[in-house]
Amino acid sequence: MTTISLAEVSEHPEETVARAQGEPLLVQTDGQPVAVFMSLAQYDQLVEATIREHERTLAFWQREIEKGFEGPFEELTPELWEEICNADPGDLESESLAVPPGWRPRRAG
Numbered sequence: 001m002t003t004i005s006l007a008e009v010s011e012h013p014e015e016t017v018a019r020a021q022g023e024p025l026l027v028q029t030d031g032q033p034v035a036v037f038m039s040l041a042q043y044d045q046l047v048e049a050t051i052r053e054h055e056r057t058l059a060f061w062q063r064e065i066e067k068g069f070e071g072p073f074e075e076l077t078p079e080l081w082e083e084i085c086n087a088d089p090g091d092l093e094s095e096s097l098a099v100p101p102g103w104r105p106r107r108a109g
Helices: 006-011 013-020 040-067 071-075 078-086
Strands: 002-005 025-029 032-037
Touching: 002 006, 002 013, 006 013, 006 025, 006 032, 013 025, 013 032, 040 078
Parallel strands: 002 025
Antiparallel strands: 025 032
16 A cells, blocks of 8 residues: 655645555555545445455354354353444453454453
8 A cells, every 4th residue: 555645635636536546545644644545446345345244244143143152152142242233343342252253352451
């Protein structure tokens, strides 16, 4: 990913939009990343991939619910499932192994 400055974006907006059609651009100000410019097609692909991953994760857990949470998922109570479904993944805290694949719950303490 190419890095550009916010000043460069401001000075050359049309060029920045044209460059973003080919690859995402990381925008920095004061040496810190602040934004990413990307084409609408790239954004749509990212959103579609995120939706597919979310649907895959939900399907996985629905199958576990239907099986009755055998094995390592026995700790997954209906209350914990509800918390997982409604929480921002970054806000989940759990000592349990019963969390969706790919989610990294913070350890309490």
